[in-house]
Amino acid sequence: MEHVSLPPLSRVAICGGTHGNEMSGVYMMREMQKQKVHRTESVSITTVLSNPRAVDACRRYMETDLNRCFTDALLSAPITDSTPYELRRARELNAQLGPKGSPEAVDLLCDLHNTTANMGVCLIFYSLDWITLHIYNYIQSKMTSAPVRAIQMDLPISEAYSLESVGKHGIAIEVGPQPTGVIRADIFNMMKEAVDLTLEWLQKLNSGSTFEGGEVEAYTLMKSVDYPRDPTTNDITAAIHPQLQDNDFKLLKPGDPIFLSFSGETVKHEGEELYPLFVNECAYYEKKIAFHLAKKVTLTFPSISVKKED
Template identity: 45%
Template sequence: MCSTPSVRHQLDRVAVMGGTHGNELSGVYLVKHWLQDPSELQRATFTTTPFLANPKATKRCVRYVSQDLNRSFTRALLTSKGTEDSLYEVRQAKKINQLFGPRGSADAFDFIFDLHNTTSNMAACLLSDSEENVFTMHMCHYIQKNTQGPCPIYLYGCPGPENPFLLSVGKNGLGMELGPQPHGVLRADVLSHMRALVACGLDFIDLFNQGASFPAFDIVAYRVIETVDFPRSPGGELLGSVHPQLQDKDFCPLKPGDPIFQLFSGKEIFYEGDATIYPAFINEAAYYEKGAAFHKMKKCTFSIPPLQAPSASAP
């Protein structure tokens, strides 16, 4: 079940998370800056808390220490005891859940921004659980209208209590994936772009809290269909790479018969699907270990209903 904040109530507590992956440096250094001077994050109608999600991984400039923190928020892991509890990221997930949740409770933070970088050519990608989350879809629409450059919307699904992602801790949230940026590298243009997106999202919450209503609209978003792995040997070794014609074509149409891989032997492998898809996270460095060369996405258009201003008289 997806958690969507009531449109009858204003949002009071917001968190901005960086360093969920310790080598994705735009969010890391923005949050480090905001921890020293949080004034940039504050708005008249709510408080914003910056938080460095994975300090050990950040210190080592690695994605994670024991396991991926952004896959450690399932109910099973948050309630685990014994050997799994010794894993650093499991302990850190429990800490985040205590500080900003508990997940699914009335005490959870109203909104969480989770800041990421990708090596893929994703532009400024906005990640939401579902198009049915009216508040977040209105925020995405507002960001698209008020910032420069493309901001595709990536719908990752909402698997309920086994949702593994940090965003599931809050009552609502938005992920940001900016790239391409190599892991362990800081680019001023990418950091500035992320900073502007966060500011725009905070402005939207402030407008909503001040009593603004937002009309209905139609919007394009991309929904995950399937993950495609690299061609591999029976022992798991790579047999080829992403095809040059697919590389850097995130969210561009991939038609049946288009090349997707180039084997080391020189042979090409072609997309054999029966419909056009829109790949994302193409050749993401962190996904080699996850068996993902790219994600197959379906391009969809959704009609989003209006978002009414919060009622001051609501209990």
């Protein structure tokens, strides 16, 4: 692959509290704002508490999931009296940090999330983007406190629904396991390390470092699996099986147990070998997702550096 030269990445937004009960990002924002972290040598940093009402209520969202509001269609739909709070808030964030797809958008948007699943540090990004792949590679090579993996979402950017899609480049940083409404020091520190490494990489890039090309492993989602449910009440009738619980990213083979019903029966995985992700994520019960299944892919990226100024 050929070498890529690009302009400096000088405007970064770090967002937390997009889901109001995922506490690591909330406290990261408060701490960065208290410490008045506004810039490194070459990077200006905007910190945003994305959904302040949901943070105050310690809920994921008030009326609708803010992190599903950033498609082109939703950002341009007419506003009426019945438009949910989060859709209005998405417009404000798009105006402040975007507009999405425009030259005014921030160079990089990092959105901070927690999950109740045992995901360690997991970066999520859209399509192929050399910048985000380099950041992922850098964090993975430097981080010692947790395993670092990535999920590549296969969606055109216009249909990308999450906040990080508003930046020219975007990453969601998911860290878990942490219960909603709870802050754990170990999980907070993993998130802080990932953010610090991202800023360090940007600083090095802007200062003239060349980052070599290479390849990384990532996961792409193939399908979702719902809980067994009672056909009448729709209540779930089984929990994640103890052998699957906390085993995100561990290859699931046909015949492996996936659910244990409340009356004691085991349900087994049928179909191909795939990697389970977001196993027993709290917020996915209402989305009818017990876990995702993904395949592993290898992504190749070129060497990059910033363009020399004329």
